[in-house]
Amino acid sequence: MKSTMDYIEDVMNQTSLEELWDMHCVKMSSFGFDKLIYGYTNYRNGMSLGDVEDFFILSNHERCYLDKYLGDRLYFDGPMMRWTLENSGAKSWNLAQKAFEQGLLTDKQRRVFEFNQANGLSAGYTVSFPTVSSRTKGAISLAAHRDFTQEQIDVMWEKRGREISLMNNVAHLKIQSLPYSNPERELTKRQREVLEWVGDGKTIQDIALLIERTPATVEKHLRLARDAMNVETTAQALLKASFMHQIYLLEGPS
Template sequence: MIETSELNDFLHAPEIEELWDMHQRRMAGYGFDRIMYGATRYRSGQSLGDSDDFVILTNHSTDYTDVFVGEGLYHHAPMVRWALDHDGACSWSVLREMAESGTLSRQERKVLEFNLSNGVRAGYSISFLSVSPRTKGAIALTAEEGMRQHEVDAMWKEHGDDILLLNNIAHLRILSLPYTSPARTLTTRQREVLGWVGDGKTVQDIALLLGLTAATVEKHLRLAREALCVETTAQAVLKASFQNQIFMMEA
């Protein structure tokens, strides 16, 4: 049973690191000792967008993530494919069904073999409800080594509703907290000028408000566009707001 105090801890975590630490420990309590969360706001057609813009959180070893994420193996992972087309929770028992039906491609079988070699055998995937066609978030919950899928399914039958609730709360909280790669983190001044642009101010307005020259404001906007890898200031405002780098209270 989930305690009210636990939900409050999730809802009031001030930063992703603290929230993720709590979530790891809670999922481990159910037998999921390795978890991987991923989200994008830049999905387009068959593309998930630039991987540098993904939110990826995991406690898998670097030996695993360097290949699964770093070498792009996730592109061909059957459960990632499932998550892109569905919402809700899914037992990994479907992988056996896919393998037995002969519907897996050579690349998908390669992913399964890699997972098995790394002790990723039993678990559940949760695909979160998307708020737009361009967004998608999911989490893979890997059971402890030695735990069989039928044991995971039995545990899920008893605690699945609570696990689903905790993961949905964690997902919504992650989306509300700042997260970006170091290379795309804006400076305080860049966030400030983008925030004013988002409020409808012109370059001249911003210069007057901040006591800067128009040329200096333009420079900060240019550097913000470069940091976010976008072409226009409007795109920079949108991307920075998606990443919660602007329009938020300072700590």
């Protein structure tokens, strides 16, 4: 296994965001953390992180989990979220476990805690990165393999936590400096939904009623979908997303 210094050197020499993220996932897996979510926003306002559609997200979680956790905004009620917003550094998930056992979680926080438990995410650490602006926030969730207990991960962290934190901070700084080289990004759950409604012939007003959002929000989702598909018009985004099998359109009668 490469040393911490070797790994940091490899990170600093990376020129591809995709290769850097893959390399980081492999490295964190060697410590027992096999599911990661990295998130960054420029739109923080106090305890609010802004719209999830404006987040920069990297993750190796399954799509179905991310659709629920991010698409349904469960992330904001995650038991570790308040600590993340108020602190920098690393924190064991035993913070959430103890709060759950003591009945200190709100109903929404308990719902998210139980959702993560059901998905095998019961042990791990959160690393919250230092910020230079009150408008920005970055953090990474390191979920341990389901075979590990939090106690085992805490013992490992006592020995290796300082270098793991250092690796994640260096990776974070490098991520901020690299462009996203893939011109077509994967659509979010909401972006796919509004595009599919457009493909079904619905107007902006129709879609706003169907998803219980304002027309301006629908327009925003369509703009982000166009950006993700690297095209100029919604019609082009619809065609390209369908071709890439990111959305599925119903065929009309022949």
